[in-house]
Amino acid sequence: MKTLLQINSSLYAGDGQSSGLANRFVDLWRAANPGATVLLRDLAREPVPHLDAQRFGAFLAKEDVRDAAQKEVVAYSDLLIGELRRADLIVLGLPMYNFGVPSMLKAYFDHVARAGVTFRYTENGPVGLLGGKRAVVFAARGGIYAGTPADSQTGYVRAFLRFLGIEDVEFVYAEGLAIGEPSKQAALAQAHSAIGRLFDAQRLAA
Numbered sequence: 001m002k003t004l005l006q007i008n009s010s011l012y013a014g015d016g017q018s019s020g021l022a023n024r025f026v027d028l029w030r031a032a033n034p035g036a037t038v039l040l041r042d043l044a045r046e047p048v049p050h051l052d053a054q055r056f057g058a059f060l061a062k063e064d065v066r067d068a069a070q071k072e073v074v075a076y077s078d079l080l081i082g083e084l085r086r087a088d089l090i091v092l093g094l095p096m097y098n099f100g101v102p103s104m105l106k107a108y109f110d111h112v113a114r115a116g117v118t119f120r121y122t123e124n125g126p127v128g129l130l131g132g133k134r135a136v137v138f139a140a141r142g143g144i145y146a147g148t149p150a151d152s153q154t155g156y157v158r159a160f161l162r163f164l165g166i167e168d169v170e171f172v173y174a175e176g177l178a179i180g181e182p183s184k185q186a187a188l189a190q191a192h193s194a195i196g197r198l199f200d201a202q203r204l205a206a
């Protein structure tokens, strides 16, 4: 049975524009995949702690010498990774905050990038261990950046997912949300059309 993992990273949790677009997509996917499982990881409701030396030390410590606190840190990271591993399709709500990805999402990324678990180093460079998955990213922005060098998010998120082995990544943008009401409505309508096209193409429905 198929599994979709939705990751919301808006500080407004389910009320963010990026979450709203992700929700719309997930509703359509659920209708097209009766009986499939949808997991929700909302990073505003359950924030992932910042990665510090203590937490990273827990990742590096060998299993048989980890103390209780380190075991807890690793178990939490394993839980997040387990959701990713289980998912066939990852749906990411991606707001732009202060020219970058939300710090909550960065903290999440820092907890799922684990050497020997989600990627490994080889003579030819790092190899991702979470292959065979697809991802759809819903990027909400106050301004307009897509396709310009000022878009700090698209390349970064693609590179991070590729690092884990997730190569098949689609972006849907809702931009200009802060420019004015007409611009906002046009951007949201355009994003909804893009969601419809994803399903019309039957690429993500089946």
Ligand SMILES: Cc1cc2nc3c(=O)[nH]c(=O)nc-3n(C[C@H](O)[C@H](O)[C@H](O)COP(=O)(O)O)c2cc1C
Pocket: 010, 011, 012, 015, 016, 017, 018, 019, 093, 094, 095, 096, 097, 098, 099, 100, 140, 141, 142, 143, 144, 177, 178
């Ligand atoms: C703290 C904060 C910082 C923001 N920084 C930017 C920015 O750097 N560039 C931009 O285009 N929009 C910026 N915005 C506008 C958001 O991208 C926009 O509100 C978008 O809808 C956020 O997604 P969300 O509604 O899912 O949270 C910012 C909004 C907030 C709340």
